[in-house]
Amino acid sequence: MIHMEQVCYSYQKNKTSILNSVTLHENEPVIGAIWGRNGAGKTTLMSLLAGHNRPDSGTIQIMGQNPYNNLSAQGHLCYIQENHPLGKSWTMNDLVTIGSHFHSQWDQELAKRLIDAFELPSKQKMSKFSKGMKTAAQIILGLCSNASVTIMDEPTNGLDAEKRKLFYEALLETYENNPRLILISTHHIEEVQPLCESLIVVHQGKVLYHHPMEEVRERGVLLTGLIQDVELASVGTNIIESARMGTTGKVMIDDVYSKEWAAKAQLHGLSIEKATLQDYLVNVTRKQEEVRA
Amino acid sequence: MKSTLDESQPIFHQIAMMIMDDIVEGRLRVEEQVPSTNELSRFYNINPATARKGLQELVDKGIIYKQRGVGMFVAKGAREALLIERKQHFYEEFIKPLLEEARRIRMDEDMIIDLIRGKKDKESEI
Numbered sequence: 001m002i003h004m005e006q007v008c009y010s011y012q013k014n015k016t017s018i019l020n021s022v023t024l025h026e027n028e029p030v031i032g033a034i035w036g037r038n039g040a041g042k043t044t045l046m047s048l049l050a051g052h053n054r055p056d057s058g059t060i061q062i063m064g065q066n067p068y069n070n071l072s073a074q075g076h077l078c079y080i081q082e083n084h085p086l087g088k089s090w091t092m093n094d095l096v097t098i099g100s101h102f103h104s105q106w107d108q109e110l111a112k113r114l115i116d117a118f119e120l121p122s123k124q125k126m127s128k129f130s131k132g133m134k135t136a137a138q139i140i141l142g143l144c145s146n147a148s149v150t151i152m153d154e155p156t157n158g159l160d161a162e163k164r165k166l167f168y169e170a171l172l173e174t175y176e177n178n179p180r181l182i183l184i185s186t187h188h189i190e191e192v193q194p195l196c197e198s199l200i201v202v203h204q205g206k207v208l209y210h211h212p213m214e215e216v217r218e219r220g221v222l223l224t225g226l227i228q229d230v231e232l233a234s235v236g237t238n239i240i241e242s243a244r245m246g247t248t249g250k251v252m253i254d255d256v257y258s259k260e261w262a263a264k265a266q267l268h269g270l271s272i273e274k275a276t277l278q279d280y281l282v283n284v285t286r287k288q289e290e291v292r293a
Numbered sequence: 294m295k296s297t298l299d300e301s302q303p304i305f306h307q308i309a310m311m312i313m314d315d316i317v318e319g320r321l322r323v324e325e326q327v328p329s330t331n332e333l334s335r336f337y338n339i340n341p342a343t344a345r346k347g348l349q350e351l352v353d354k355g356i357i358y359k360q361r362g363v364g365m366f367v368a369k370g371a372r373e374a375l376l377i378e379r380k381q382h383f384y385e386e387f388i389k390p391l392l393e394e395a396r397r398i399r400m401d402e403d404m405i406i407d408l409i410r411g412k413k414d415k416e417s418e419i
Contacts, residue, residue: 194304214304239304257301274300
């Protein structure tokens, strides 16, 4: 459904490289999360996929077509930017009309229900909307588009916990009715991870990981105990974080949290925990920086 | 069924475990329909593929079976098979850690047995 092959992109002005030989393939209609720290290149990656920019080199295909300057490829696409450009005088009614003209598979029934659920006024100008209301309007455009490839940049920004939940429920519902490729970039990885089948980690202009979510969320072993015991148990492993306090040491190991680890921890008299996905990802990307430095 | 899922295990595995618990404890009986992929996905707000994987694990083990277009049902003998399996794992999962802890705090097997019997007596007195 999407293919990126050795794509490079830099800002023309100062030739700063943003993406450096990125290769990314996704052939299955899955919900995928895109995670990366600030400035990693997430938004550039998405805007290239959406055909908003042209890569310096490499090839991009969306449903078999180059998305850049290509109306027929755009028919399969819906890209919702973080601050999506919406007409100053538009109301929700206008947005729904425009959405239904642009997207042949537009889900009018879902749009109506979501406008109600998100408590959006249908006749008020959207330029008067609060941040949360604007985000909700963007979500409606993205989910109701039913586009084969839907890409949403930080779709939960500015939403409170209740509205985020509403979005997650709507996302699963529309995905169930029409399984398609939906990519979501997010900083709220803990919330989004149960919804996603795959995880793309962007780091320093590269795709560091593109794995099934189930695989990644199993990684990250936290060991705590006497420093010498911790050291003994973690010999030969890939330590991605370590801290000490008096005689107590703590490490995070880049490995699968398994029964074998539980047994090993018990053998060495250590306490063991599964790291949170977010901590694991932060440490893995930090470690990468050290390796490169 | 639990109301929430935790971090420590794969989600699909937790789904499979919960359904197996329900079968063992008799909340789900033979030939009774188990929750569908979509029901699980909606109830726990998880990706349908994850829910499907959990159910598939049970299909592969012969615990539940698919009836095309209708749903999934508890297979005959599922409970008995699960009981045998759980009994086999009982030593590894419960007795072994019990004995290890007992050794650590200098308790011998007789003391443990006394404790189990003693506790039972107390419970029956109440």
